[in-house]
Amino acid sequence: MTVSVVVGAQWGDEAKGKIVDLLAQRARYVVRYAGGSNAGHTVCINGTTYKFHLIPSGVLHPHVTAVIADGVVIDLRAFTTEAAVLREQGVDLSRLRIGLGVHLTMPYHRLLDELEEAQLEGRLGTTKRGIGPTYADKAWRIGVRVADLLERDRLAQRLQRVLQRRNPTLQRVYGVKPLNADELIAEFSQYAEQIRDYVCDVPHLLMNAAEQGEPILLEGAQGTLLDLDYGTYPYVTSSHPVAAGACLGTGIAPNRLTDIWGVAKAYTTRVGEGPFPTELEDETGERIRNRGREYGTTTGRARRVGWLDLVALRYAARVNGFTALALTLLDVLSGLPQLKVCVAYRYRGRETREFIADAPALAQCEPVYHELPGWHEDIAHCRTLDDLPSNALAYLNFIEEYVRVPIRLVSVGPSREQTIGEV
């Protein structure tokens, strides 16, 4: 029996979708536990590309129940579009479940996120999907949950109450039109009918499944360095991508977790603002960005690119308690004569191996690099460690020794087959 968690070990976009898809082969439940439609997971199977923002990618497996757990926030406009595209691609969504406690990202959340981001000062570079304002309302205890949606009177009461708070802000602070409660109630009552059959008590569903020994896979979104508490605050998301967040978001107790997978790219990327010590703003960075097609699945933004930061990866391994690593996009590094990995930071005249999560302090850190020779061979066809050039193997060994977590999967291309290692 396993309850596995897949966690992003960097700033998101680590190709978790592919790793989740591989691990889902053995799972009965695949569960999204945090974040919302700010996430973007891509899975390629037999030449077809499937894109997920909210729906767990495990839904592609006929034996899997795909669950959106209570820690997630759901934008029902985005959900409806995503579900329609997947249905058109022939995906069966009847095995989808959505928690009663899931908070709704409402049109005013999206609007507030956009309006806030339009102000230059204090800009975070969010995905403008309304994620921060939704979690803020949850903490303010004025959020609207799936359970509210299912009863029209309850929904009307909640929405009227929250618009009394939000409309004056929209009007007086941002000078935009207030939202009409009746229109919102009508629109969201329709969504209620579209999702009613999927809704259930997710903590009980998952607690029972765990007790019965069913294999469960908890699918993280974003990454450790974007965690609200353990990331580079304030340049973070507003939920908890870390492994502990999987327990908070699902109701599964910490002592039930058996495998904690960290997914890391063979280099580093970041989208949005915030410090990034190993960032490359030169030709090498451009080359990695183009080879790795480093443009956002959700926003299309060009991702910032840099060398692998082992100080950050070791921190992620400790915060999450990784039991295994999956290293992705190793093929992207082929052809670079020399590779650098960051093994320490120089901060205020001292060297440290401890990650500094405080954003202004991290911005002052200079990376201390270890250099390794690169390899020129294309490795996209490699299927075992023996197929890899010796310099690629040495690169993997160096990472394992530094982070002290075994690399159990290596991805050398987007398709399922382009994988080294067993799940």
Ligand code: IMP
């Ligand atoms: P938010 O989650 O939209 O509030 O954005 C907060 C920060 O997290 C911004 O820097 C985003 O670019 C980043 N972010 C959010 N979701 C993802 C993701 O799935 N991949 C990478 N970065 C993300």
